[in-house]
Amino acid sequence: MTALLTIIVLVFILIAIWQMVKIFDLAQAKNENTTAGVATDKDNTLNGYLMMGFLAFIYIITIVSFVKWGDLPLMSNSASEHGPTIDNLMVISMVIIFIVQTITQFLLHYFAYKYKGEKGKKALFFADNNKLEAIWTIIPVIVLAGLIIYGLSTWINIMGVDESDDPLVVELYAQQFNWKARYAGADNTLGKANVRLIDIDRANILGLDESDPNAQDDVITTELHLPVGRPVLFKMRSQDVLHSAYMPHFRAQMNCVPGMITQFGFTPTVTTADMRQTPQMVEKVLNINNIRVENSKKLIAKGEDALERYEFDYLLLCNKICGKSHYNMQMKIVVETQEEYDAWIAEQKEFKNSLVN
Amino acid sequence: MSAHADNHAHDDDHGHHHKETFVTKYIFSQDHKMIAKQYLVTGTIMGVIGVLMSMMFRLQIAWPEEPNVLFEALLGKWAPDGVMDADIYLALVTIHGTIMVFFVLTAGLSGTFSNLLIPLQIGARDMASGFLNMVSYWLFFVSCIIMVSSLFVEAGPAAAGWTIYPPLSALPMAQGGSGMGMTLWLVSMAIFIASSLLGSLNYVVTVINLRTKGMSMTRLPLTIWAFFVTAIIGIISFPVLLSAALLLIMDRSFGTSFFLSDIFIQGEVLHYQGGSPVLFEHLFWFLGHPEVYIVILPAMGLVSEIMASNSRKPIFGYRAMIASILAIAFLSTIVWGHHMFVSGMNPFLGSVFTFTTLLIAIPSAVKAFNWITTLWKGNLQMNPAMLFSIGFVSTFITGGLTGIILGDSALDINVHDTYFVVAHFHLVMGISALYGMFAGIYHWFPKMFGRMLNKNLGYIHFWITAVCAYGVFFPMHFIGMAGLPRRYYTNSNFPLFDDLANVNVVITIFALVGGVVQIVYLYNFFVSIFFGKKATQNPWKSTTLEWTTPVEHIHGNWPGEIPHVFRWAYDYSKPGHDVDFVPQNIPLKEGEEELQH
Ligand code: HEM
Ligand SMILES: [Cu+2]
Ligand SMILES: [Cu+2]
Numbered sequence: 013m014t015a016l017l018t019i020i021v022l023v024f025i026l027i028a029i030w031q032m033v034k035i036f037d038l039a040q041a042k043n044e045n046t047t048a049g050v051a052t053d054k055d056n057t058l059n060g061y062l063m064m065g066f067l068a069f070i071y072i073i074t075i076v077s078f079v080k081w082g083d084l085p086l087m088s089n090s091a092s093e094h095g096p097t098i099d100n101l102m103v104i105s106m107v108i109i110f111i112v113q114t115i116t117q118f119l120l121h122y123f124a125y126k127y128k129g130e131k132g133k134k135a136l137f138f139a140d141n142n143k144l145e146a147i148w149t150i151i152p153v154i155v156l157a158g159l160i161i162y163g164l165s166t167w168i169n170i171m172g173v174d175e176s177d178d179p180l181v182v183e184l185y186a187q188q189f190n191w192k193a194r195y196a197g198a199d200n201t202l203g204k205a206n207v208r209l210i211d212i213d214r215a216n217i218l219g220l221d222e223s224d225p226n227a228q229d230d231v232i233t234t235e236l237h238l239p240v241g242r243p244v245l246f247k248m249r250s251q252d253v254l255h256s257a258y259m260p261h262f263r264a265q266m267n268c269v270p271g272m273i274t275q276f277g278f279t280p281t282v283t284t285a286d287m288r289q290t291p292q293m294v295e296k297v298l299n300i301n302n303i304r305v306e307n308s309k310k311l312i313a314k315g316e317d318a319l320e321r322y323e324f325d326y327l328l329l330c331n332k333i334c335g336k337s338h339y340n341m342q343m344k345i346v347v348e349t350q351e352e353y354d355a356w357i358a359e360q361k362e363f364k365n366s367l368v369n
Numbered sequence: 370m371s372a373h374a375d376n377h378a379h380d381d382d383h384g385h386h387h388k389e390t391f392v393t394k395y396i397f398s399q400d401h402k403m404i405a406k407q408y409l410v411t412g413t414i415m416g417v418i419g420v421l422m423s424m425m426f427r428l429q430i431a432w433p434e435e436p437n438v439l440f441e442a443l444l445g446k447w448a449p450d451g452v453m454d455a456d457i458y459l460a461l462v463t464i465h466g467t468i469m470v471f472f473v474l475t476a477g478l479s480g481t482f483s484n485l486l487i488p489l490q491i492g493a494r495d496m497a498s499g500f501l502n503m504v505s506y507w508l509f510f511v512s513c514i515i516m517v518s519s520l521f522v523e524a525g526p527a528a529a530g531w532t533i534y535p536p537l538s539a540l541p542m543a544q545g546g547s548g549m550g551m552t553l554w555l556v557s558m559a560i561f562i563a564s565s566l567l568g569s570l571n572y573v574v575t576v577i578n579l580r581t582k583g584m585s586m587t588r589l590p591l592t593i594w595a596f597f598v599t600a601i602i603g604i605i606s607f608p609v610l611l612s613a614a615l616l617l618i619m620d621r622s623f624g625t626s627f628f629l630s631d632i633f634i635q636g637e638v639l640h641y642q643g644g645s646p647v648l649f650e651h652l653f654w655f656l657g658h659p660e661v662y663i664v665i666l667p668a669m670g671l672v673s674e675i676m677a678s679n680s681r682k683p684i685f686g687y688r689a690m691i692a693s694i695l696a697i698a699f700l701s702t703i704v705w706g707h708h709m710f711v712s713g714m715n716p717f718l719g720s721v722f723t724f725t726t727l728l729i730a731i732p733s734a735v736k737a738f739n740w741i742t743t744l745w746k747g748n749l750q751m752n753p754a755m756l757f758s759i760g761f762v763s764t765f766i767t768g769g770l771t772g773i774i775l776g777d778s779a780l781d782i783n784v785h786d787t788y789f790v791v792a793h794f795h796l797v798m799g800i801s802a803l804y805g806m807f808a809g810i811y812h813w814f815p816k817m818f819g820r821m822l823n824k825n826l827g828y829i830h831f832w833i834t835a836v837c838a839y840g841v842f843f844p845m846h847f848i849g850m851a852g853l854p855r856r857y858y859t860n861s862n863f864p865l866f867d868d869l870a871n872v873n874v875v876i877t878i879f880a881l882v883g884g885v886v887q888i889v890y891l892y893n894f895f896v897s898i899f900f901g902k903k904a905t906q907n908p909w910k911s912t913t914l915e916w917t918t919p920v921e922h923i924h925g926n927w928p929g930e931i932p933h934v935f936r937w938a939y940d941y942s943k944p945g946h947d948v949d950f951v952p953q954n955i956p957l958k959e960g961e962e963e964l965q966h
Contacts, residue, residue, distance in 0.1 A: 019438075019439075021881075022881065022885050025882055025885055025886070026885065026888070029829060029833075029886065029889055048821055048902035049815075049821030049822060049823065049824050049901070049902055049904075049908065050750075050752065050821075050824070050908055050909070051750050051751045051752045051755075051824065055751055055752075055824070055828070056749065056750065056751045058751075059751035059756060059828065060749075060751065062832060063759070066763075066832075066835060066836075069836060069839070070763070070767075070839060073839055073840070073843050073844075074843070077843060077844055077846075077847050081844065081847040081848070081851070081869075081872060082847070097779075098779055098780060098782070098783065101777070101779060101780060102774070102780055102783075105773055105774050105777065105780065106774075108773070109770040109771065109773060109774075112766075112770060113766065113767060113770055116737065116738075116741065116766050117763060117766065117767070119741050120740075120741050120744070120759065120762055120763055120766075121759075121763070123741065123744035123745055123747075124744060124749060124751075124759050127680075127744060127745065127746060127747045127748065127749050128749050128751060129681070129747075129748045129749045129750045129751065130748065133748045134681075134748060134942050134949055135680060135681040135682040135746060135747045135748040135941065135942040135949065136682065136745075136746035136747070136942070137682070137683065137941070137942050137943050137944055138682065138683070138685065138742075138745070138746065139683040139684075139685065139686075139687065139939065139964060140685070140686055140687070140688075141685075141686075144738075144742070145686050145689050145735065145738075145739075148734060148735060148738040149731060149734075149735055152730060152731050152734040153731060156727045156728070156730055156731065156773075159727060159773065159777065160723065160724055160727050160777075163723055163727075163777040163778065163779050163780070164720050164723060164724070164778075164779075166779040167716065167719060167720060167723065167777075167778045167779040168716070168720065170779060170782070171716035171719070172716070187633075188543065188634070206631060207631050207632065207633035207638060208631065208633075208638050210633050210638070212636065219633070248713075251631075251632070251633045251634070252536065252540075252543060252632055252633065252634040253535075253536045253537040253540070253543050253634075254534050254536070254537065254646055256711065256785075256786065258786075258852075258854065260783060260852035263782060263783050264782065265711045265782050265783065265785060266711050266713065267711055267712050267713050269645070269646055269647060269712070269713050270536055270629070270630060270631055270632050270646065271629070271630025271631040271632075271642075271643075271644065271645060271646075272630070272645060272647070272713060274713035296868065299868055300864060300865075300867045300868050303867050303868060303870070304864065304867060307867075319864075320864075322864035322865075322867070324865075327863070327865060329852075329854055329863075330854075331785070331786045331787070331854045332534075332786060333459065333529065333530045333534075333537065333856045334537060334543075335459075335537060335543055335544045336455045336456050336459070336544065336545075337455065338459070338856060338857065338858075339455065339856075339857035339858040339859055339860070339862065340862040342862070342863070
């Protein structure tokens with residue numbers, strides 16, 4: 013159905029274009045031959061006006077985008093300690109971009125309109141002006157210097173891991189096409205591991221070194237639970253191809269690279285339960301569920317099952333192309349209170365008890 | 370006759386000593402003008418393929434997993450019952466990116482205009498080596514054939530993204546497309562690189578050696594400066610990609626471990642040990658980033674030239690324009706790490722790359738301001754080429770500004786590999802360079818084919834394309850900032866993104882309209898070659914030397930002596946002259962000052 017519609021729309025567009033050409037051509041008929049294909053004063057005027065129209069279009073599409081889609085999860089509502097600094101920097105950058113964009117696009121299109129050509133007019137011979145050029149070299153230098161300083165201090169803050177505040181160490185393990193988390197257990201030290209030690213028959217799926225004492229109390233899970241307010245240090249590993257652990261709500265991302273351990277640390281600040289209560293999230297979820305109800309109607313009409321109701325959860329997404337099911341490589345993240353976390357982790361099997369003999 | 374031109378094979382009696390057959394004239398031609406046209410037509414055909422692919426995967430994203438007759442017809446077994454397969458989605462994205470970046474906007478753009486304009490604008494009878502030039506084109510042709518034939522491989526074409534990061538691209542068991550499809554991709558690219566290197570060497574040597582008398586470096590049109598510097602960047606960076614490709618071929622076929630280590634896949638441990646995928650990323654982006662400037666600099670050159678000519682004004686800040694080309698070229702070779710902030714690279718390196726990356730914004734800003742000032746108080750002739758040039762500046766600014774976010778490592782953590790990136794690079798590189806290429810085609814079509822393009826079709830082409838380009842890529846920033854990753858076959862497994870589905874529909878509609886409207890251009894192009902209005906010698910009243918050659922192409926370009934040059938390329942509306950342009954080959958009047966800026 014959509015295909016048919018698409019094709020019909022395309023055909024209509026083609027016909028419309030054909031008609032426009034005919035009209036233009038008729039208006040053109042009297043043109044002398046020598047100037048064929050070269051813009052006349054009439055063309056200059058028309059296109060000059062269209063330039064102003066286009067400027068309006070750029071402004072409108074900007075405003076519409078911000079109004080309709082500008083409620084950006086990546087610019088507000090972060091759930092990690094460093095999140096607000098990034099969001100702040102993002103907002104500052106956006107404001108600068110917005111200002112520069114508005115002004116330069118105006119000048120460009122306005123000049124194109126204002127100075128549209130006329131026969132007999134002569135342009136100003138204006139080839140150089142050192143002062144002007146110095147100004148528009150120095151202004152970007154100053155603005156960028158500010159952004160660089162702010163950006164780098166934020167970056168160093170985020171990437172520097174302070175081992176002294178006793179972070180919870182968690183391994184994120186990627187494989188085509190799912191995620192596992194490995195907790196370090198009571199000793200908070202991950203046991204040695206290498207994919208060469210994987211033994212599927214013994215259910216040693218992450219290749220832990222069975223003789224390493226640190227590995228015995230490790231816990232392997234398919235959901236990521238994090239206690240709120242405690243720094244977490246993630247150690248990333250991949251068993252096959254590149255993946256990327258992307259946790260947008262926490263402003264966190266790091267690639268998982270076979271043959272190497274990468275890391276990223278942050279402190280979650282808002283529990284899943286609290287996040288679900290925030291007004292923005294309530295509204296977003298409501299909106300999404302309305303959309304899902306609409307979609308379900310269509311599915312039911314086709315004799316398929318309705319969609320489940322959506323409830324907000326933090327997510328870990330794969331964000332590096334990794335093969336066929338890259339688009340569905342995800343893991344749920346639950347941020348909870350320390351007590352809830354303790355209760356949950358106590359229920360999980362330790363590595364030494366999970367092996368099959 | 371200058372000393373430079375004398376040592377060239379064809380002198381004044383060119384064209385008499387060998388008879389041209391159809392084969393030597395149209396196929397194995399060594400004439401730079403014919404080779405330029407060959408590049409243009411080949412690039413256009415590849416462009417059609419690339420755009421068709423983007424329309425197909427856009428349909429899939431907007432209406433995920435819905436049957437479409439188009440898929441059934443074009444994808445065959447990859448679309449059972451008309452539903453696009455996830456593997457072929459990635460393959461389409463991969464080949465689309467590869468074709469657009471390399472085949473259309475590198476070979477198609479540089480190949481066409483460097484070949485056409487370097488000899489004509491510097492006053493040379495041909496390229497330094499016509500033979501190498503021919504070889505360069507035919508290598509390009511072969512690489513196109515191989516890339517297109519990879520689409521028909523049993524297990525599917527390469528599908529690891531245009532960046533072909535190993536291990537995904539190295540292991541056939543990781544992905545169907547990493548078997549024969551990837552082998553062909555690598556072979557095709559290796560040949561492509563050879564072609565590109567031969568071309569670049571030729572351009573550099575020609576610009577250095579074959580300038581006509583009086584054509585000093587500071588009298589060169591900005592087009593030539595751009596092509597010249599582009600060729601140099603290509604010579605520096607393409608060999609690094611070639612070596613990456615060769616090492617990858619060794620890992621794939623000869624069991625070496627340059628990029629692979631500790632891999633367990635499909636139930637078995639592979640023997641690879643000690644290599645690193647991050648090394649590949651470094652090698653790839655050492656070319657990959659300069660590559661985007663290889664794409665954009667020639668477009669900048671074309672736009673500078675067209676803007677000056679159509680504004681009837683000198684380009685503003687000629688020397689600053691050259692300086693910024695050089696600065697961009699230099700900086701472009703030390704910023705590649707901004708693609709790797711979250712690759713596991715040392716965070717300190719990330720800081721360095723943030724610094725160098727944001728520095729590039731400065732020469733870029735200078736260029737944008739200089740273009741805008743060139744329009745100020747001009748007498749703007751709104752030819753289609755001029756519209757595309759103005760469009761170029763507009764998309765270059767819009768796309769370039771978001772580079773401030775992506776270049777900032779702290780911010781990139783969040784938007785890396787999302788649709789925000791897709792929006793950014795399409796605007797700043799894809800669409801801008803495409804506009805530059807269109808501008809060049811509309812402007813130099815009379816020089817290439819002796820006929821004019823229909824300007825009304827040109828206007829329709831521009832305005833609809835311009836609206837669609839923003840319609841497609843502007844909203845993409847927002848779905849990217851909402852956290853939507855790129856290279857996802859469908860988003861329906863993430864209810865979180867359900868509220869973005871309608872944005873994707875809007876984008877796809879714009880993409881379809883924008884794609885279809887290119888038919889107007891193709892029609893105009895191919896029909897005008899044969900039936901367009903006959904062109905006059907200098908239809909745009911430009912100052913550069915190519916417009917002093919006869920409309921009919923002749924071997925050796927000028928029937929008599931090569932003109933000498935007495936002034937820079939931008940004497941438009943110069944006070945003291947009756948006409949509003951003074952070609953470069955007109956001597957200074959008595960008492961006239963040579964203004965150079
Ligand atoms: C007809 C207009 C075009 C449309 C609608 C379009 C659309 C897209 C989209 C939506 C993607 C991202 C797909 C994904 O990540 O899942 C993409 C990828 C890409 N496009 Fe385009 N594109 C167009 C033209 C161009 C041009 C002119 C270039 C030239 C530079 C280009 C270069 C690329 C590259 C390099 C990629 C990345 C491929 C990859 O992820 O491996 N595209 N295109
Ligand atoms: Cu993935
Ligand atoms: Cu780059």
